[in-house]
Amino acid sequence: MKSGKQRREEIMQRRRERAAKFVNFDPHLRRPRVPLGVLEADRELLARHNNTCGCLPLYYVDREFTCRDCGSHEVWTAKQQKWWYEVALGNINSTAVRCRPCRRADQARSADARRVSEEGMRRKLLAQAGKAGTDR
Numbered sequence: 001m002k003s004g005k006q007r008r009e010e011i012m013q014r015r016r017e018r019a020a021k022f023v024n025f026d027p028h029l030r031r032p033r034v035p036l037g038v039l040e041a042d043r044e045l046l047a048r049h050n051n052t053c054g055c056l057p058l059y060y061v062d063r064e065f066t067c068r069d070c071g072s073h074e075v076w077t078a079k080q081q082k083w084w085y086e087v088a089l090g091n092i093n094s095t096a097v098r099c100r101p102c103r104r105a106d107q108a109r110s111a112d113a114r115r116v117s118e119e120g121m122r123r124k125l126l127a128q129a130g131k132a133g134t135d136r
């Protein structure tokens, strides 16, 4: 019986092999038919991007990347890209840079930083309001 970790590693290995096939695939070049393993972009959904450079992709393919934080070799799947660009309207020039656990950790870190900064701002405003009160 395989563990969940082994199974995940097998899935990731298959994804990496598929991504390797598409290393030289240009997603901006129109093809007579959609190649196997390639997802077609929805031009109408992509048109919601304020994009003037004309570099919207026609296709999505699995892309391998190295996590910025832990260095693990990950694959940003065509399906994940389609969701990111067409549903979440993520910046058209942005790509995946962190694996899922590192992304979660990074989000938690930014949320913490935001909370601390908001708290500091509130304290500053309260202190200013207090000073204003004594000036009068």
Ligand SMILES: [Zn+2]
Residues within 6 Å of the ligand: 067, 068, 069, 070, 071, 072, 098, 099, 100, 101, 102, 103
């Ligand atoms: Zn990572």
